[in-house]
Amino acid sequence: xxxxxxxxxCDDVDVWDRSEMEPxxxxxxxxxxxxxxxxPYRPKSDGQVTDMLTRFxxxxxxxxxxxxxxxxxxGGASKEQFAFTLVHRADGGGERLVLRMDPLEAIAQTCRxxxxxxxxxMGDHMPVAPVRWFDADxxxxxxxxxxxxxxxxxTQPSDGGGQGVSGMGGQLGALIDQLAPQYIDAxxxxxxFDWARAHLEFFDAPRANSNQAAIWQVxxxxxxxxxxxxxxxxxxxxxERWLRENAPVCDRPMLVHGDLRMGNxxxxxxxxxxxxxxxxxxxxIGDFHEDIAWTMQKLFGAWGADGVFLVSGLLPRNDFIxxxxxxxxxxxxxxxxxxxxxxxxxxxxxxxxxxxMRASVASNNHQEVVLTWLGSAGAVFLSxxxxxxxxx
Amino acid sequence: MLPSIDLRIxxxxxALEQVVLPALTGRERLAKDQVNLCIGHLQxxxxxxxxxxxxxxxxxxxMIALAEQMLPSVDPGYAEELAQAIASAKxxxxxxxxxxxxxxxxxxxxxxxxxxxxxxxxxxAPAVWEAVLDYGEKQALRERTWFAATGLDPDxxxxxxxxxxxxx
Numbered sequence: 001x002x003x004x005x006x007x008x009x010c011d012d013v014d015v016w017d018r019s020e021m022e023p024x025x026x027x028x029x030x031x032x033x034x035x036x037x038x039x040p041y042r043p044k045s046d047g048q049v050t051d052m053l054t055r056f057x058x059x060x061x062x063x064x065x066x067x068x069x070x071x072x073x074x075g076g077a078s079k080e081q082f083a084f085t086l087v088h089r090a091d092g093g094g095e096r097l098v099l100r101m102d103p104l105e106a107i108a109q110t111c112r113x114x115x116x117x118x119x120x121x122m123g124d125h126m127p128v129a130p131v132r133w134f135d136a137d138x139x140x141x142x143x144x145x146x147x148x149x150x151x152x153x154x155t156q157p158s159d160g161g162g163q164g165v166s167g168m169g170g171q172l173g174a175l176i177d178q179l180a181p182q183y184i185d186a187x188x189x190x191x192x193f194d195w196a197r198a199h200l201e202f203f204d205a206p207r208a209n210s211n212q213a214a215i216w217q218v219x220x221x222x223x224x225x226x227x228x229x230x231x232x233x234x235x236x237x238x239x240e241r242w243l244r245e246n247a248p249v250c251d252r253p254m255l256v257h258g259d260l261r262m263g264n265x266x267x268x269x270x271x272x273x274x275x276x277x278x279x280x281x282x283x284x285i286g287d288f289h290e291d292i293a294w295t296m297q298k299l300f301g302a303w304g305a306d307g308v309f310l311v312s313g314l315l316p317r318n319d320f321i322x323x324x325x326x327x328x329x330x331x332x333x334x335x336x337x338x339x340x341x342x343x344x345x346x347x348x349x350x351x352x353x354x355x356x357m358r359a360s361v362a363s364n365n366h367q368e369v370v371l372t373w374l375g376s377a378g379a380v381f382l383s384x385x386x387x388x389x390x391x392x
Numbered sequence: 393m394l395p396s397i398d399l400r401i402x403x404x405x406x407a408l409e410q411v412v413l414p415a416l417t418g419r420e421r422l423a424k425d426q427v428n429l430c431i432g433h434l435q436x437x438x439x440x441x442x443x444x445x446x447x448x449x450x451x452x453x454x455m456i457a458l459a460e461q462m463l464p465s466v467d468p469g470y471a472e473e474l475a476q477a478i479a480s481a482k483x484x485x486x487x488x489x490x491x492x493x494x495x496x497x498x499x500x501x502x503x504x505x506x507x508x509x510x511x512x513x514x515x516x517a518p519a520v521w522e523a524v525l526d527y528g529e530k531q532a533l534r535e536r537t538w539f540a541a542t543g544l545d546p547d548x549x550x551x552x553x554x555x556x557x558x559x560x
Contacts, residue, residue: 234458383529
């Protein structure tokens with residue numbers, strides 16, 4: 001680990017300028033507030049989904065469309081998901097597909113255009129579910145959505161001690177040795193990706209050698225907090241101030257997955273081979289320390305049989321850092337890592353105690369019992385915020 | 393006897409576990425997940441309901457104590473408003489749940505404003521930082537204990553039981 005300086009003086013943005021935000025994120029957050037009062041949201045029936053998809057595929061120019069075997073999927077805490085089979089004139093054999101659709105509000109309000117765009121590109125670099133179509137603003141489907149090819153696999157082995165909500169809290173057991181190198185490689189590949197040459201339509205990049213990467217994130221999540229506020233939580237507000245006053249410079253913005261952790265990679269149970277890196281909805285261009293800090297959060301890990309805590313249920317913290325640095329060539333700066341540990345704990349508290357609670361109170365989701373279950377974990381992140389700020 | 397809250401919760405859990413869940417086909421994975429979470433919520437509610445009013449009152453009391461700790465160190469521009477808010481909050485202590493929840497929003501909103509200091513224009517004294525962190529540490533411990541039964545907290549083995557916390 002090196003000891004690069006935490007704060008810089010040039011090209012920085014005003015840490016209290018709340019307008020400093022990636023434009024597409026601002027669009028999604030403003031749309032959330034604008035549509036909030038149109039609820040409550042009712043889970044879609046199979047028939048409604050079939051009608052929506054038929055209209056969509058007609059608009060896409062497909063002919064002789066048949067949609068069959070519509071099946072609700074479980075898992076995930078934010079999107080309404082259905083598997084279905086599509087047959088049409090140009091593909092008589094049919095394909096099994098997955099519809100990932102926004103309910104009116106979820107635990108994280110994100111953009112299906114960003115998810116579809118980056119996942120389609122990253123399919124050339126690592127196993128992901130292939131992107132067939134996306135409807136960024138729901139112009140055709142009525143709700144923003146992405147349609148993916150169906151990928152087989154599991155997120156936990158069947159003897160993993162029971163899968164928790166959103167894939168958290170299980171054990172990866174005997175497959176750890178096969179899974180850990182692939183996990184490290186997925187992180188390193190994401191961070192090595194040359195986003196500047198990718199001509200991304202739905203993403204903007206923060207300036208290099210500036211605190212803009214950090215402030216964009218603080219403004220994103222603090223706007224979510226204030227837009228969703230149900231009950232004041234002083235530690236969340238204190239964390240916001242700390243994050244603004246300590247925003248570090250990002251010398252070289254990289255693609256950040258945003259949610260790579262246990263539960264968000266799928267693998268073949270027999271071989272341990274990755275079949276898909278999942279959930280790209282929080283991807284953005286930013287500081288790679290954000291991904292490292294995210295995956296190190298305690299809630300996303302597990303205790304090993306020997307009592308050692310395993311990052312994402314895979315590796316002890318020091319081993320994880322060493323292997324990531326070797327695979328990526330990126331040196332982890334402890335000061336920036338600490339900052340992003342606070343930011344991530346803040347983000348999770350905002351999701352659990354802010355967005356999830358607002359969606360539940362407004363009845364704007366298809367599975368409020370999941371949101372209130374996850375909301376109850378908010379205090380775990382508050383506790384981390386206090387510990388981390390004190391560590392300082 | 394009248395059916396008690398505990399008895400009714402136990403009856404609902406049994407019905408969900410032994411009748412509703414087995415009736416769901418393998419395709420109904422989301423429905424199964426949601427029924428299981430409903431069972432989990434009900435089992436937690438069974439642990440919590442006796443203490444719910446006392447827990448909320450304790451949270452409110454802790455927030456008032458935080459405001460009192462902040463008072464000597466806040467910027468003079470906030471002092472009078474904070475003193476008034478503390479007095480108003482104390483007048484609500486002991487009242488019903490709705491009044492307490494409303495008062496938490498009012499007092500907490502002012503505390504938030506002081507912490508942000510008009511978006512950084514007003515400094516936050518080190519004593520106020522420490523008071524908020526101290527409050528946050530204690531409150532997070534209470535809330536983690538309250539919801540330990542979800543199994544989401546990786547350090548739940550260090551937490552006391554709800555009854556032990558509430559009677560301490």
